[in-house]
Amino acid sequence: GSDGPISNLNAINPYIGMQPPGTIGHLEADFAEFIIYDYVPTQNERERIQSYLAIKYGITLDHNYLDYQGNTIYDLTGGFDNDIIGIGREDSLGSNYHQRQSRAAKEPSGLSLIAGHWSGNPPIDNVANTENISVGEYFIIGHDSAGSSFTAAYNSIPGGRMARTYQMTATNSAGDDITFLFETPPGSTFDTLDTPGGNFAMIISTDLSFETTFDQVLPLVAGGTDTFYVETTIPSGTVYMSIIDLDAPTPAGDPGGTDGQDLALWLKADTGHTQVNIGGANTGTWFDNSYSGNLGFFSNGTPTQTTVADLNWNESIRTAPNSYVNFQRNAQDAFSVAIVMATDYTGNTLAGFSQQGAVLGGFEFGLDEYYLTMNGGNLFWAIGAGGPSDIAQSSSGNFNQGDAHIVFADRNPATGAISLRIDGALQQVQISGNTNTLGASDSLRIGLHPIGTGGFDARYGEVLVYDTVMNATDQEKLETYLALKYGVTLDHDYLDPAGGILYHQSTYPNRIFGVANEDYNGTLFEQNISSSQTDSTLTIFMGFDHADTIPVSNVANTANTLAAGAYAIIGDDGGADAFNRTLAGTPNRMLGRTWKLETTGNVPTMTLVFKDNFLTSLGGGNYQYSLVYSSDETFDGEDFTTQLIINGSNGWWG
Secondary structure (H helix, E strand, O other), rough: OOOOOOOHHOOOOOOOOOOOOOOOOOOOOOOOOOOOOOOOHHHHHHHHHHHHHHHHOOOOOOOOOOOOOOEEEEEEOOOOOOOEEEEEEOOEEEEOOOOOOOEOOOOOOOEOOOOOOOOOOOOOOOOOOOOOOOOOEEEEEEEEOOOOOOOOOOOOEEEEEOOOOOOEEEEOOOOOOOEEEEEOOOOOHHHHOOOOOOOOEEEEEEOOOOOOOOEEEEEOOEEEOOOEEEEOOOOOEEEEEEEOOOOOOOOOOOOHOOOHHHEEEEEEEEOEEEOOOOOOOOOOOEOOOOOOOOOEEEOOOOEEEEEOOOEOOOOOOOOOOOOOEEEEOOOOOEHHHHHHHOOOOOOOOOOOOOOOOOOEEEEEEEOOOOEEEOOOOEEEEEEEEOOOOOEEEEEOOOOOOOOOEEEEEEEOOOOEEEEEEOOOOEEEEEEEOOOOOOOOOOEEEEEEEEEEOOOOOOEEEEEEEEEOOOOOHHHHHHHHHHHHOOOOOOOOOOOOOOOOOOOOOOOOOEEEEEEEEEEEOOEEEEEEEEOOOOOOEEEEEEEEOOOOOOOOOOOOOOOOOOOOOEEEEEEEEOOOOOOOEEEEEEOOOOOOOOOEEEEEOOOOOEEEEEOHHHHHHHHHHOOOOOOOOOOOOOEEEEEEEEOEEEHHHHOEEO
């Protein structure tokens, strides 16, 4: 209050916290600082004054922060305009401040910024902090108002990062130590950081997405009571910060370069089991490797993990009559399913599509159901959406011969179309125009029809469900990933995660397989490989020769000789299993079959092994065999040869 005109302020007695004498009332408040000017400051001057006060007292402004010369030291245009705090030093005409620690005046912000190295126990106030900040040096930070729950992705891990992002701008940084102190009492903004057994870190990056580049990952350290801290130096410029969960479950990547955000379920027989007793006992639960992180329970019997790597040197899970896997999952109207399976089941699981085992089935109340089932070696893909089922079936009936197959099925609700592909070949598209919405799913069952009581006898390598209708390129990339892992021969070219061709399938389309290190979030690393077809005669091993013990599985091959992004894929022309031709320019007989090998990236020396009974039964055990290889399709005496070495029952090595 004042008892005189503002123009004569120096000649009067101003009152703070009360009205002039003779009036009633007073203000109960804590006052920190008053600045009175005898002129009207310009807008730039007002913003400089307000910036000075805001940094000193932890107040968030509605405009950019300026230094005493009018330069912007914190820009609000990026949206990081919440709970802004800062430290810095200003020395202008003797009216200076030296702010060494700061927290937002608006409670609860949960974050303090402190100059110096204090091991989580900072001085009690700014005056007690004796750290020296250089004149014109500022560190200012604010956030985007997102919550503190871990709902953002980091390094492609869903829930791996706190949703909130901070922006920090440093001006004239001299490389001083800065402490970031997080307060974590129960019910506070950052109380999650005090979770027992938690393992969190602050990430600092010049990249707002935190995906392509980062500068520092700094584990949070427990300080005093209900506090965690990080100490580091910040260079001049603008960086972004957030908190990551170092123990967030890591999905296995995006198979084949497909969009993992659409991947709703990913089961792999070689990982993700609990309570496993190999060779007979109930495997208990099966963890979902997708971003959804579902948990499936083995039900009604004892599905088992196989005792040997029986799907091309990889493990499988076998369901048998009266056993299946049960997942709780809401259905999507548009979805795609990919399954690697092998079976020699000759029974009829069709039976009117009811009460029988099935490869896969999703139960919707009423008639809203979907299922993949078999009858006499034929596969059927069916969807019923509020009415009779639409059915697409395979074009032949030989999918129960014990070989591994890749089954791909989808539904497009926009047109009512369903389609079925097997080993990359389209079997049938059925378009009925049924675009009804699927009901809320009760469960997804593997090895059992939606309303069935029996089980389907099969071995499963992987099951993938996408909540989208995949385009043709993504279908072929996913099928390539599965084919290389399980030795399945596809009916199309093999593609890398970027869509480039790895193997041209047309002229050598038989018994295709290959080693691979697919450098796409570590989804594929195959070093033992052969075709899963029962008439396959050739295997490739990386890092082993004839004197070594053969690894019992792909996982057991720890040679790690194959570089990231390297592939070696081989297929044959279907030639005769007989020595029915002669190598040109020599008297040597030559096998009627020719293989083509295509390599990508850095592929080191490989070992090729032919089954002993294959060569011996054709040519006899008293002959010497050699591998001849050429850069063209014409073999002659000028080509290279490698003598094959017999290693007992392990076959002929070269």
